[in-house]
Amino acid sequence: MSSYQLSAFSFQQAARAMIALVLLAVMAAGAEGSGLVKQLREQFAKPGASYRALPMDFDMEHPDQFGASLAAGDWGGALFSHPGGPGGYLIDQDGWKKFDSAVEACKSRGLDVWIYDEAGYPSGRAGGQTLQGHPEYEARGLFYASKDVAAKSDQQVEWKLPEGTPYYIAACPLTLVGTIYGEPIDLTADAKDGVLHATVKQGDWRIVAFVENRLYAGTHAPITGGAPYVNVMDPDAVKRFIELTHQRYYEHCGAEFGKTIRAFFNDEASLQGGYLTNETQPYPVVAWYHGLPDMFKARTGYDIRKALPALFSDAGGDTVRYRCDFYDTISHAVADAYFKQIRQWCEAHQVASTGHLLWEESLLYHASFYGSVFPSLAEFDWPGIDVLGCGRQCTSGSHIEGGPVTPKLISSAAHLYGKPRTMSESFCFVKKSETPMRELIGQVAWQWVLGINSLTVLSIWGQYDDAEFRQLNDFTGRVGSVLTNGEFVADAAVLYPMASVWADFVPTNRHVSYVGDQPKARDVDTAWREVSRELLACQRDFDYLDEDAICSGRLKGYRILVLPHATVLRMATLKRIEEFVDAGGKVITHQTVPSIREDAGSAEEFSDMVERLLPKFTHVETLRSLDAAMAKCVKPDLAVSPRNREIYYQHRKLDNGDAYFVVNNGDKPFAGKFTFRATGNAQIWDPLTGKTASVPARIADGARTVEVTVPGLSGVFVVFER
CATH class of the missing domain: 2.60.40 (Immunoglobulin-like)
Structure with missing residues (x-):
């Protein structure tokens, strides 16, 4: 061997040895970790109070004993209000002493307090004081x-x-x-x-x-305490509610705001625009406010009286525009007058505004009670839902039990408006004799994979022992501690097709759940719900986008737009879709292609643009075709083998890795091969135990395949650390 050959051989050996040392160092770094993944792993073992559940309850006669029970069950705190008394709600001094003792019992144990902002529900009455002396503020x-x-x-x-x-x-x-x-x-x-x-x-x-x-008989108001309700489109009425409620709390215990007291909880405020009793009412109704005509003209340029007949009758070619203009206006009226005022007050006083809307389960209910929910959801710091049961009917979904569309609406709004926290009020109708703790944990896993990340609970206090509550709170806290970090990742956006509902929505004098009164609007609602469930069952996560979001350019962050039975669009929305397609985005239409212009302008211009875009769209008639159409558009972020429709997932992009929360909604464990569109060293994090472990992964085509067993009614994290 020549000296040159020997020298080259020695160099190759040295180089290989150096590469091996580098690889070992990289692997060691991966095992030990640094950056956000390491921080989350440490937090995962024992998450803080802010990620754990809060009972909507407090025994104010025995505050220290109740505080000790909260600590024993590893709760994150409690949600309660001034208990009232002979002197009145938010006035009685003995009631304030009890409230103070409850706050102190939480503070001394490092637990959070959320204030429930009403004596009963829905929020806005201030225990009846908002309307005292001000009948003009009634709905x-x-x-x-x-x-x-x-x-x-x-x-x-x-x-x-x-x-x-x-x-x-x-x-x-x-x-x-x-x-x-x-x-x-x-x-x-x-x-x-x-x-x-x-x-x-x-x-x-x-x-x-x-x-x-x-607006009272047959509405939400008489079945929730029997008292009249406030007009949530009236800024003066809402201002009075805030002065009577939020301001009184601040004057009494403002020193704890932003410290022990973290949030105000607002419950089911609405326009009262739909009937909720089984008795047929004499007349259908739309919500009203004396300032609405001026708001309407400012937004649309014409008199609201031109639009009113079209809300109940076919007015020919202008019907859709008139209906959409009306419901769009009330959407922003309630959001600006009610939810925005409350959020701004809370922001100025260092507490969060949270809570949930009324009857979130159907687009038809959205029209009755809010017009559209997105403007109102934008005004919560922590938007939320209620899921009061725990059975399969809650997760499968219908127009009564919303299924996955309700948490996805909330998480979509949170992603859209930059809100890291979301909330669920859960378990009102749960009995331990019928519901083991395993099923409660399964319900949390289902909600959390769909984007909820904080929990308040009703009615289960005292039904389970401390060990069971610790299991619930550890699971909830661990999952929340991860899913509130990083950036949500989804390829698809699904249109929130509210204009297609408004176009055929006619208020009824019957209970809002009689969707048979709205056949065309019901069909849009059904298609939207079924497309949502199908995408999730095929492991295709998504966000909902309303037309305001699309018009403001928010499509840029997605690869696919799905239009579920969308018949109506604004011209501005269609132009944004054209820009999206021209930039390489894919559009899938389901059942129908938009054919009706929502706003004023040339219908022919709209039709011409639709005709130009049609060859660039992928059209599917059936749900069965949806997954194949998605696969032609983009490689999946997660592929599961064998296929399992009970598997949902959520992907969070971290600064030095990726976290996938994989949930099995089925009752039995599932073992399979999971292929992730990710790189890095693979780990399994178990939220039931808090344990983390590295696992082998097969690398191919820039993806990692990991063999995972996911327990039934539970979930695990698959984390990739770089």
């Missing part, structure tokens, strides 16, 4: 009635109106097929003492009446 509605008249010549009409103050009465020309058209004739001045006396000319007419009155 209002426009009650609708109509009468068709076929006049062979000029005809006198005498018609008894709904009780209240007539806001707008008009005679609308009527076609042979029942469509109103042309310019209505204003008859409001012809109404006196609850009766319309008017003359209509020869022709077919629909006389419509919109009468303002208090």
Whole structure:
């Protein structure tokens, strides 16, 4: 061997030895860890109080004993309010002493306090004080009635109106097929003492009446304490509620705000715009506020009276625009007047605004109670939901039990508006005799994988022992401590198709759950829910985006946009979709292709753009085709073998790795091969035990395949550390 060969050989040996040392160092670093993954691993073993559950309860007669029980069960704190007393809610001094003792019992143990902002629910009444001396602040509605008249010549009409103050009465020309058209004739001045006396000319007419009155009978208000409710679109009413409630708490114990006292909890405030009793009411109604006409004109440029008849009747080509303009306006009215005011007060006083909306389970309910939920969700610091049961009906979903759409709505809003924390009020209808702790943990795993990350509980206090509560709180805390860090990752955005619901939504005088009264709107709602479930069952995670988000450019962070039975879009939305496609994004339409323009403007221009885009879209008619269409668009972030529709996952991108929370919603353990679109050293973190361990991974095509067994009704983290 020549000296040159020997020298080269020696160099190769040295180089190989150096590479081996580097690899060993890298592996050692991976095992020991640094950065956020290491920090989370240390926190995972014993998560802090802010990630653990809070009972919505406190025994104020025995505060120290109750505080000791909280500590023994590893709770994160408690959620409670001033207990009232002879002097009144938020006034009685003995009640304040009890409240102070409860706060001190939590403070001395390092536990958090959330304040429940009402005496009962829904929030806004201040125990009835908001409306005392201010009846003008009560919730209002426009009650609708109509009468068709076929006049062979000029005809006198005498018609008894709904009780209240007539806001707008008009005679609308009527076609042979029942469509109103042309310019209505204003008859409001012809109404006196609850009766319309008017003359209509020869022709077919629909006389419509919109009468303002208090919004109470048949609504959420009488079934929640029997007291009238406030108008959440009235800024002055909301300001009074804040002064009577939040400000009093601050004046009494403001020194603990931002320290022991962390949040105010707001419960089921709504427009009261849908009926919630089984008795059929005399008239359908839409929520109203005396300032709404000015808001509407400022947003749309025209008089709200032009839109009102179209809320209940087909008004031809303008029907969709009128309905969408109305519901869009009330969406922002309630968000700005109520939820925004509360959030701004909380922000100024160093506490978070949290809580949940009313009847989040269906798009039809959203229309009745909020218009759209996204503007209101944007105004919570910690947006939330309630999931009051624990059975399969809660997770599978229907228009009564929302299933995965409810937590996904909340987490989508949190991602969209940059809110790291979300909340669930859970377990109101749970009995230990029917529900072992394992099922409660399974419900938490299901909610957390869908984006919830903090828990308040109802009605289970005292049903389980401290060891069981520690198991629940350890699991909840560990999962939350990871899922509140890093950045959520999803390839897909799913349109929140609210305009397609508004287009065919007609308020009913029956319980809002009678979705048969809204067949076309119901079909959109059903398709949206089914597409959501199918994507999750195929391990395709997503965010919902409303049209405001799309128009503001938020599609850029996704690779795929799914349009579930979307029939209606704004022109601005369609233009953003075109930009998305031109930049390489993929669009999947399901069942229908948008064909109706939501806003004012040329329908032909809209149709022409849809025609240009159609060849670039992927269209699927059935849910079974959806996964294959997704696969053609982008390689999955997680592939499971064998396939299992009970597996959901959430991916968080960390600064030096990736964390995947993999949940098995089935009852039995599942063992399979999980292929992740990730790099780094693989580890399994078990939230039931707090243990972490490195595991082997097969590397191919830039992905890692790990063999994992996921317990039934539970989940594990698969973490990749770089």
